[in-house]
Amino acid sequence: MQLDTPTLFACLTVAGFAGSAILLLFYRFWPVKSLAGSRSLALWAAGLFLAGCGTLLIGLRGTIPDGLSIIGANFLIILAIGLRRAGLAVLLGLRGHLWVFAIVATGWLVMCLFPPFLDSFLFRVNYVQSCLILGGLWMAAMVFFENTDKLHSARLLGMTILVECAAFAWFMLNQNLLQFPTFLSAFPEGFMTVYLVVLLFSTVMTIVLPPSMLVEKSRELSREENARNDVTGLSTRGAFCDDAQAWIRENRENGSGYSLILFDLDELKTVGEKYSPAMSDALLQLFARILKDTVGETAVAGHIGKNEFAVFLPETDHERTRLTAQSLCRQFGLGCEEASAGKLMISVSVGFVTASAVTRLGRVMETAERGLEKAGRQGKAQIVAVDLTTSGSARNSAWKPAFTTQHKNAA
Structure with a gap:
């Protein structure tokens, strides 16, 4: 042509x-x-x-x-x-x-x-x-x-x-x-x-x-x-990590720190078996709603496992992270008691880590998961905290009781 x-x-x-x-x-x-x-x-x-x-x-x-x-x-x-x-x-x-x-x-x-x-x-x-x-x-x-x-x-x-x-x-x-x-x-x-x-x-x-x-x-x-959990509407594990990693990349050079909190709703499986799956879903939705209303716009909240939630808190120190974790546990405990007329006594186990932005998110996630496991071994309804140095090694470990309707004096 x-x-x-x-x-x-x-x-x-x-x-x-x-x-x-x-x-x-x-x-x-x-x-x-x-x-x-x-x-x-x-x-x-x-x-x-x-x-x-x-x-x-x-x-x-x-x-x-x-x-x-x-x-x-x-x-x-x-x-x-x-x-x-x-x-x-x-x-x-x-x-x-x-x-x-x-x-x-x-x-x-x-x-x-x-x-x-x-x-x-x-x-x-x-x-x-x-x-x-x-x-x-x-x-x-x-x-x-x-x-x-x-x-x-x-x-x-x-x-x-x-x-x-x-x-x-x-x-x-x-x-x-x-x-x-x-x-x-x-x-x-x-x-x-x-x-x-x-x-x-x-x-x-x-x-x-x-x-x-x-x-x-x-x-x-x-x-x-x-990227959203069907039940709670929060970010799934992958989306949560992507958002948290994006903040870490942007702030790695300025020396900022962050905290990661992991929550596990104790005995939620038992609630589902005793009452109904709809009841356990309602509890998941209650905790997700409390997370959204409490952690603020700069934080990243995610539903990363069946009963597990995570919160990424930019520029938050150890004490403020602990108070945030206790407040969330307290609100959830009271919310469960109020919604069930005192019939449900659901506690929350917590593991959290405070680290520098130069520390890899994967390392922080692993450490927080170990803290969460330790909280479960110590009788649940516990908050286990671990601080990491700039090199990524564990500096100290401590635990405190989390709020539960079974232990109101822990609030």
Whole structure:
């Protein structure tokens, strides 16, 4: 196939129609459907379809009336960029603002009522290409500055759109310098070949990337759902460690410290067997609610095992950590007693570690787990504390009774 402007223009036209059909087929067979995804792909497909119609009418210039090949074609192309922008906005959770492009397209129709404007190829090129450039820059700004989900495919789309904007600017620059009287006179020129090649590339990319964004967003939502425990809504073990490790990486150089508290709800299995699994789930939810209400926004709370919870406390010393652990145990004990009218006496075993940010989280987690095991061996309802030096070795170990409805004087 010869790489000439008529061939490239034909490919560009076909790409618009084919892209529209591909996006609709993708959504038809994509198993994870959503309202935002449906609207986004529908708008993007409509934009590609209108762009295909516009390029088809331009390709027929000289054989059909100018009202269609000039006025109608560019009207559709301006609306097409608006539909693409609206489709992107919906997927990013932003407003479509399609009315802006409707006004710009209407402005094009109004300008074409004036013969000096309609008869000037230069004026028409500057109007349409400026609209396309500004619309593209608006889209690029959205994906670079308002992409709250940090979608990699959206960033790639933004770079593709910037390349497309560069092609529009290239065409407009050449027309302003060379000032061809008509589109047909400019069509065989070398700069037009470059222009069409870039547009064809960007069109193909804008067919591939919107579905990629939808797939990436679906995977991100699935990952977030898997990062939460189904019963308590707290972070699972992996997500908890990721969040804690992120803070440690950021503060490793400034000498900050942190504490890690592990909780084990004593004899929760017995409660489930004696009453019902729903009762044990209710106790888990009660403890999770107390954690959320108590530890503060800077802390990280997680449900890391069947009966185990963890709290990561940034910049918290030994004494404050101990008081936090006792307060949580006290609130849970009283909450159980109140909810069951005094029938349930549930205690909590605790192991906690205070360490420097240079100490590996894995080392701290292992030490806290040993403290938790020691609390269980000492009769449960105990708080066992271990301090670690900057080198990661255990410095001291101590234990205190945790609050329990069975030992209210420990509060």
